[in-house]
Amino acid sequence: MKAEASLEFLPFARPSITALERAAVLDVLDSGWLTTGPRTKEFEARFAETVGSRHALAFNSATAALHLALEGLGVGPGDEVIVPTWTFAASAEVVVYRDAVPVLVDVDAATLNATPETIEEAITPRTKAVVAVHFGGRPMAIGELVDRLDRRGIPVVEDTAHAFPSRIAELGGRFAGTIGRAGAFSFYATKTITTGEGGMLVTDDDALADRARLMGLHGISRHAWNRYAAGGSWSYEIEDAGFKYNMTDLAAALGLAQLSRAEELLAARRELAAGYRRRFLGSGFDDLLDLPADAPDESHAWHLYVVRLRLERLRIDRAAVMDGLQARGIGASVHFIPLHLHPYYRSRPETTPRALPIASREFERVISLPIWPGMADVDLDRVVGALGELLTPARR
Numbered sequence: 210m211k212a213e214a215s216l217e218f219l220p221f222a223r224p225s226i227t228a229l230e231r232a233a234v235l236d237v238l239d240s241g242w243l244t245t246g247p248r249t250k251e252f253e254a255r256f257a258e259t260v261g262s263r264h265a266l267a268f269n270s271a272t273a274a275l276h277l278a279l280e281g282l283g284v285g286p287g288d289e290v291i292v293p294t295w296t297f298a299a300s301a302e303v304v305v306y307r308d309a310v311p312v313l314v315d316v317d318a319a320t321l322n323a324t325p326e327t328i329e330e331a332i333t334p335r336t337k338a339v340v341a342v343h344f345g346g347r348p349m350a351i352g353e354l355v356d357r358l359d360r361r362g363i364p365v366v367e368d369t370a371h372a373f374p375s376r377i378a379e380l381g382g383r384f385a386g387t388i389g390r391a392g393a394f395s396f397y398a399t400k401t402i403t404t405g406e407g408g409m410l411v412t413d414d415d416a417l418a419d420r421a422r423l424m425g426l427h428g429i430s431r432h433a434w435n436r437y438a439a440g441g442s443w444s445y446e447i448e449d450a451g452f453k454y455n456m457t458d459l460a461a462a463l464g465l466a467q468l469s470r471a472e473e474l475l476a477a478r479r480e481l482a483a484g485y486r487r488r489f490l491g492s493g494f495d496d497l498l499d500l501p502a503d504a505p506d507e508s509h510a511w512h513l514y515v516v517r518l519r520l521e522r523l524r525i526d527r528a529a530v531m532d533g534l535q536a537r538g539i540g541a542s543v544h545f546i547p548l549h550l551h552p553y554y555r556s557r558p559e560t561t562p563r564a565l566p567i568a569s570r571e572f573e574r575v576i577s578l579p580i581w582p583g584m585a586d587v588d589l590d591r592v593v594g595a596l597g598e599l600l601t602p603a604r605r
């Protein structure tokens with residue numbers, strides 16, 4: 210019975226690194242140019258081409274990209290920015306960086322994404338922008354949201370940290386992140402493609418791209434990254450007080466290799482999600498869980514695989530299931546602890562002008578299971594088997 214405890218730990222997430230990534234990074238190490246340079250420029254160009262966006266700007270995180278997007282849109286003191294409560298710290302803290310107020314909204318119970326209706330209801334005369342999150346890699350109803358908000362002159366910044374490469378079927382297969390005024394992608398170590406740490410801001414708006422490029426590197430004049438290269442100039446001008454958000458060529462080399470494998474990595478995630486579904490449906494205990502809502506195949510990036518406990522049918526709560534998985538050597542997580550339940554947002558009631566009952570309720574029962582390219586069938590068996598052991602029905 211305790212045999213499982215001695216099994217190798219199954220991590221919650223693990224990057225897929227091959228000879229391609231290793232060679233790309235070694236090339237940069239040997240090149241003599243480690244920071245922002247030719248690899249970063251190439252990564253930006255390839256990413257823009259892949260998602261079909263006019264500009265793609267590489268930074269050291271999605272948080273940086275979100276911050277620069279809001280800065281470029283002129284978000285400032287006295288403004289409100291609508292953000293779903295079902296997200297990571299970054300989506301809302303960037304609003305606070307701008308001395309503006311993040312106004313948290315509830316999510317749809319089926320998808321855990323905010324809906325266009327809920328967002329529109331939260332608009333006030335002070336609303337300056339919306340941060341739209343594609344939770345877990347499943348796109349929210351972004352086409353409808355952008356249509357509604359265009360009419361009111363409110364820009365949408367897509368937090369696409371989870372959703373590369375999600376293509377939106379209803380919008381002719383356009384990429385999530387390219388529908389709003391700007392999109393911010395994350396290449397954090399657990400994400401669908403990774404640079405260790407990194408992010409990309411995409412936009413078709415020339416002025417926004419120029420401003421983000423300037424502010425992303427100290428507010429100093431264009432091509433500042435190039436000043437130590439042959440042909441680079443020693444001269445520069447500080448045009449504003451910017452930030453140090455640039456991506457290194459080491460990271461970009463990793464990103465280029467990962468980008469070239471994006472379809473392969475997506476196919477692997479899709480297969481794992483289908484594998485979970487098949488196993489749960491055949492498990493005999495699928496009535497004790499809610500599985501992730503179906504999405505058109507091409508639109509889900511499967512960054513996360515989130516199941517929900519049907520607590521009313523169980524004798525065990527989420528904390529005990531998490532402990533049980535941990536005891537069996539299985540890494541699992543919770544996405545997310547809604548923002549409005551955290552001390553900072555609780556101490557700022559203006560961020561939560563309305564009750565957020567769905568997020569509060571769903572939080573109690575979500576569990577993110579391991580999903581990463583390289584997981585084997587036996588790993589899926591192990592996770593589903595462990596849940597089968599742990600989920601004891603209240604009555605049968």
Ligand SMILES: Cc1ncc(COP(=O)(O)O)c(C=O)c1O
Pocket residue numbers: 269270271272273296297299300342368370371394395396397407408
């Ligand atoms: C929804 C969401 N937005 C933004 C971020 C921030 O990404 P990064 O770590 O690249 O700054 C994350 C990170 O996990 C996230 O989950």
